[in-house]
Amino acid sequence: MPLYLNDDQTMLRDTAKDFVASEAPVAHMRALRDANDADGFSRPLWKQFAEMGFTGILIPEADGGLGLGHVEAGVVLEEIGRNLSPSPFLATAVAAVEALKGTAAAAQWYPGILSGETVAALAIDESAKHNGRIAMQAQRAGNGFRLTGAKQFVTHGHVADLLIVAAKTENGTTLFAVPSDADGLTATPERLADSSIAARLAFDGVEVDADAVIGEVNQGDGPLARLLAAGRTGASAEMVGVGGGAMDMTVAYLRERKQFGVTIGSFQALQHRAAHLYSEMEVAHAAVLKAQQLLDAGQDASEAVAVAKAMTGLATTLAVQEGVQMHGGIGMTDEYDIGFFMKRARVLAEMFGDTNFHANALAKAAGY
Amino acid sequence: MPLYLNDDQTMLRDTAKDFVASEAPVAHMRALRDANDADGFSRPLWKQFAEMGFTGILIPEADGGLGLGHVEAGVVLEEIGRNLSPSPFLATAVAAVEALKGTAAAAQWYPGILSGETVAALAIDESAKHNGRIAMQAQRAGNGFRLTGAKQFVTHGHVADLLIVAAKTENGTTLFAVPSDADGLTATPERLADSSIAARLAFDGVEVDADAVIGEVNQGDGPLARLLAAGRTGASAEMVGVGGGAMDMTVAYLRERKQFGVTIGSFQALQHRAAHLYSEMEVAHAAVLKAQQLLDAGQDASEAVAVAKAMTGLATTLAVQEGVQMHGGIGMTDEYDIGFFMKRARVLAEMFGDTNFHANALAKAAGY
C-alpha cells in the first residue's frame, strides 16, 4: 500500500485534529497542571474519546471495536502529541488492547475500554532505563499466582483500573492483567517533568486468579512483544505530534517575531536550521508510518518499529531544542507553551526505550 | 606557565612561518605529486630544515641540538600542516628523536638527524587501525635479534635510513633502531590519498645487532610511550595547521566570492558555520598547546595528549568538510588546493590513532 494516508485515514485525521484541538488543547493540560490534578488526566475527556470511537480503533469488530489499525491509532496519537493532551490512550487503547488481543482476557477488559470506563497502565519497566529485564516473580499459589517485585515509570499506574504486568514464571515470562484493587499492591504516584504522573508500584505477594494470565502461562513473550511494538510505534506517533507541534509553533514565531527591525525568520542561519529540522521531522514521520503499515499488514515490523522510535527521538529532540532556543527568553518562561513540548518530548523519548536503546537493538540485530 | 607562546616561541613561529611558506608551500607538494616523485618528500628541503636548526629542536643541547620542547616542535609542525609540506619532520625530528632520547642509540642516530642526512620512519602499526597491538617477534639470534613480522602505514618507510620498530621479545616489548639496508627487509611503497607515500614492511628474519635495541631489552614500553606521545601531539599540531589553513582559505573565499550579486560571506548561515568552525579550531588549538606544555614540563600528559589528538580530529575534519562545501564546485577540482587539505587531514586523523581511538582511551582511563 502507498506510504501515505488513504481517504478514510485522512478523514479520521481531520476528525481527530478538530476534536483534540478543541477538547484537549495545550491549555487543557496547563489547567490540569495548575490545579495540581491528582489523576494526571481528565476522566470526562477519556469518556469523550470513547464516544468518538477512538478507544475502539484497535479492538476487532467482533469485539465491538472499529477493527482498524496502527495507522489509525497513530493518527489520533499524533494529535494527542501535538496538543500535549494528557490521556491514557497510548497505554490503554493501544498497548493494552494489543496485548489482550486474541486472548481470553480480552472479553473481560475490552468492554470497559470501549465505553471509556477502564483505564489501563503498563507495568513493564523495572529500572530507570527501559531494558527488557524482568526480575518480578509470579509464583503459583492456589488457583493462581502470587506476584512479588517492583515496577516503575507506570503512567497513570496510581489510578488505572487494569495493570498489565510482566513477570517471571517457572519456565518463562507471563503477562498478567491485574486489577488495581488487588491486595498487596502499593502505587506511589510521582509527578514527572511534563506534569504527567507515573507510579512506582510495589507488589508484595499480590494474589491473582489464573484467569489474570494474558494468553498462556510462560508464553508472555508474544503478548508482551505485541504490547511493546504497539507502545513503541504509538509513542513514536505521539512524538511526531509533539515535534511537529513544536516545529509549527516555532516556524510561526519566526514568521512573526521582529528584532533589529526585521522578521527573525528572514535570518538565513535560522532558516537553514528550520529547514534542516523540517527534513528531520519529515523523515521521522515516514519512519513511523512505515512501522504502522507493516504492523497492520502483519509483516515483520521489528526493525521498522525500532527505527521509528529511534528516529522520532532524534527529530523531536531537535525540534524542541530548536523551539526553545529560537523563542529566546520567552521560550524559557512557564507562561509560554514551547517549554511544555520540551518536557513532554523528554518523557516520551524515555518511554519504551530511547533512541540509543533502539539503535543498539538494530545494531545487535544486524550482528554488530 | 601561561597557555600561550612566549616571546622566543613566537619568534620561532614567525621564522618557521616565513620559511615553510616560502620554501615548501602547497605548490611544492603539488609539484612533487605531479612529478610522481618516488620519495614522497624533497631531500634538499630536508637539508634546509636541518640548516634552520629545526631537526635539532627536541635534541638535547648536550647532543648538539637546541634542547627545546614540544611547543617549539609544534610551532614548526603547524606551519608544515598549514602548507601541506611533505616532510619527515614528524617521524624523524619528533617521534624518533623522542624514542631515542637518553638511550645509547641516540649517539648513533642524532648526528645524521641534526645534519639532515638521516630520515627515520616509524614501524608501529600492524593493522589498518592503530591499536597498539604488536605481533612482530624479535627472537634472540647470536649477539642480537632476528625480527619477523609485518608493519604498515610507515610513512617514508621505503626511503628512510632508520626504522623504529616495535617487536615482542621474551618478556615484553622491545624497540629497535633498524638500519633500512638490513637483509630480509622488504618495503613496498604505497601512494596514499594525500599523495604521501607510506610503506608496507615485511621483516623476514631480519637480523640486527644488540646495539639496535633502543633502551633496554623488554623495556620498550618506555621509549615507545615517548614516541607515541610525541607523535600524537606532533600530529595534532600538524592537524591544527591543516585545519587552520583550510579555515583561513575558506574564510578568505567567503570574503571574496560573489553570488547572486553579493559576497557569499554575508550569508548568515555561512557566517554562523564559519564562526562555529572557528570555535572548534580555537578549542583544538588550546588542547594541543596544553599537551605540549605538559610534556615539556615532564608532567603526566597522557590525558591531555589523547584529548589533543581526538579534538584536532574533530575540528580539522569539520574544517576541511566545510572548506570543500563552502568552495562549491571549485572545491571539488584538483586544480584548487582545498581538496588537498581534506586528503591530508584524513591521513593525519588516522595516524597514531583517530578521534574515536583516543576518546575510547580516555573513557577507559576514566573507568568506563
Add this chain to the structure above:
Amino acid sequence: MAEDLETFRTETRAWLEANCPPEMRTPPKSEKETTWGGRNPYYAHPDQKLWLDRMASRGWTVPDWPSAYGGGGLSPAETKILREELKRIKARNPLNSFGISMLGPALLKYGTEEQKLEHLPKIARGEIRWCQGYSEPNAGSDLAGLQTSAEDKGDHFLVNGQKVWTSYADKADWIFCLVRTDKTVKQAGISFLLFDMASPGVSTKPILLISGNSPFCETFFDNVEVPKANLLGTLNKGWDVAKYLLGHEREMISGFGLGGAGKDPLVEAARAGVDPILRAQIALFDVRSKAFSAMSEKFIDELKAGQAHPAQPSMMKYYGTELNKTRHELQMAAGGSDALEWESEASHEGAAARTWLRTKANSIEGGTSEIQLNIIAKRILDLPS
C-alpha cells in the same frame, strides 16, 4: 487486478531468471563496469551489452514510458513489481543514462511528437548518450545568471559560450543545454536547446577532480549552429523546463543516500568490533539511513499520487546527499590506513578514498545543500526573504 499483477510478477520473475546473465547479478567491480551506451559504447564485460539489449528489447530500461517511445508501457504497479524483482536478484542497472533520468521527463512533458519519436527510443535503447549543459563558470548556485547565447539566425540559433561541470561531456553524443535568448531579462530570457555534440564548434575539456577522476568537463561553443526544431518547449521559457528537471535530478541524486549495497562495508566494520565508538556512530547512522529509506518510499508514493509538496525534492536531495557523505566518512574511519591507499591493487586503485571524495560533490551538484535549505525555508516553511 491483483491477480493480473501476480501473473505479471510470476512472468517477470521467470523472464529475468532466464535473461539476466549471472555476472549481471553481482555488484560492478569498479566504475568501469557501469553501462552508459552511446554511439561508441564501452563494455568492460560482454554481459553488459547482452543485458542492456535484452532489457531494451522489452522497453524495460524505461518501464513506465509509453511503448511508442521505446518504453515498457507498464503501469505504476507493474513498474514497482519489476523494480522489486530486479532488486530481488540484485540485478545491475542495465543502463546508466542522463537521457533517462534527466532529459526524458522533460521530453515527455514539453517535447513535440516529432521530438519524442526522434529522441526517446534512442535513449531507451542506449544508442545516444546525453549530457547536461546548465552550469557556467562563476555562476555557481546562481544558475539563472547564465551567459551562453543563442542568437536567432532565421532557421537556426548560433550558440556561443561556455559551460562547466558538464558530466561526461567528452563521452556524450548530444547535449541538452540552457542558453540565453534574451539578454534584457534573467530567468525569462532562457531557452532549452538540444543539439549534437558532434556539431562543428563544440569542444570539451575534462576537469580533474580531487578524487583523481574526471567525470566533468568544461564545454565550449564557438559559433555552433543549432536547427530551430531543436528548441524544447517555448522560446524564453527554458527556465520552466530546467526547474522541472532539477526536481527530477534532485530525486535521483538523493537516491545516493539509500541504503542497499552501500551499507554492508559499514556493518562489516562494526561487526569487527575494533572501535566501540564507531559502532555507536554506525548504529545511529543506520537509524537515519533506514528512516530515509522509508522517506524515499513515501516520497515516491506521494509523487505518484500528486501529493508531494513541489519543493519536497529539495528536502530529499538535501537529506540524501548529506547522509551519503556521512556514510562514506564512516566507511573511511572503518577502513583505516588501508582505505587511504590510492593506487594499490588491494585497494582497487583507491576505490574507497576516491568514492569518499566523490561524495563530497553530492551536496554541491544539482543545487547545493544551502540552496535546498533556502528552498525548503521559503517554499515549504514560508519564511520571509
Add this chain to the structure above:
Amino acid sequence: MAEDLETFRTETRAWLEANCPPEMRTPPKSEKETTWGGRNPYYAHPDQKLWLDRMASRGWTVPDWPSAYGGGGLSPAETKILREELKRIKARNPLNSFGISMLGPALLKYGTEEQKLEHLPKIARGEIRWCQGYSEPNAGSDLAGLQTSAEDKGDHFLVNGQKVWTSYADKADWIFCLVRTDKTVKQAGISFLLFDMASPGVSTKPILLISGNSPFCETFFDNVEVPKANLLGTLNKGWDVAKYLLGHEREMISGFGLGGAGKDPLVEAARAGVDPILRAQIALFDVRSKAFSAMSEKFIDELKAGQAHPAQPSMMKYYGTELNKTRHELQMAAGGSDALEWESEASHEGAAARTWLRTKANSIEGGTSEIQLNIIAKRILDLPS
C-alpha cells in the same frame, strides 16, 4: 619571587586548613545552600556565614581587587595560587555575587573614587546584593533598543520604564541599570545608573520558568528618583560600560561549560555500562569538555596578558554554554525515568530535570548563541554584513 610565592602558598594552605569549615568543603546539597549575601542574607547552613565572613575579612572574596576597596590586593600569581588551593580542598564559593562578577569590573574601570569606596567594599563583604537591569520586553537580542527613560530633573534623574529578565531582582538591594537619556540616537543615548531597589517606585514580579523556578523578574520603575551622583561613567556613554561588562558576563557564563564536579554523574552513568551508545557519546563529549578546559585556561591567560581578541569572550560564551547544554542532555539520558521525576525526595525535588531545563537558558541569556556567532563572524573572521 618564586620563593615568595611558595611561602604564600604554604601560608594560604595553612590558613584555609584552619578556616574553611568541613561542611564548606563539600558540594552544596541544593541551590538553597548557595551564599548570596545582601541586606537580608539567607544561610541554609550556619557555616556559610562563617566561611563568607572569614574569607571577606582577608579580602579573599575578591582576591585581586585593591585592599582599599575591600579586596585582597593579591597579584595575579598569588590569586592563581589562592584559586588552586581553594580548588584543592574543594572549597565552596564563599559568595555568589553579581556585584563581584558583573558590576565590580565596571566600577573599577569607570567609577569615581567616591563610587568605588562606597560600593566595592560592601560588595566584597556580601553586604549589598546587586542585580542587572539590561533587557526590556520585546527587545530580546536587540539590547540597545531599550526604552526605559531617565529624565534630567536637575539634581536627579527620574526613571520610568520596565526591565525584564532581571536576575533575582526580588532579592537584590541595588540595581545597575541601562537607561535612555537621549531618545534621538540609539547606542549613544544610553547611560548607566546605579540605584537602590528600595527607592520609591521600584517594584518586581518574578517570572516562572519552565524549570519551575523563578530566578528572573520583571522590574518596574514608576517615577523613581535617582541622584545624579549615581551615574557610572559619562552621560550617554553607558553603552561602553555595558559592552565592557557583557564581555565579563560572557566569560562567567561560559564557565558553566567547565568540567569539574558536573562531570561525575556522566562518568558514573557510563561506568554502569547499560548503554554502549551513550558511553560513546559521553566519551566524545568528554573530549570537547576537556579540550574546552584547556581553552578556558588559555583564554584567561591571554586575557591577563592582554593578548585575547576583544571578541574572544563571544566564542567562550558560545562554546561553553552549548557544551553545558549537551552535558545535561547526556545526564538526562543517563538518568532515564528517575531523572524525570519533578517533586520526589529521591530526585531532590527534580534537581536533574530542573537543572537540565535551566541550562537551556545558557545559550539565550547574556547574548544568545546566535548573537555570539554573529560577533565572531564579523569581528573575528571579518566577514561582511
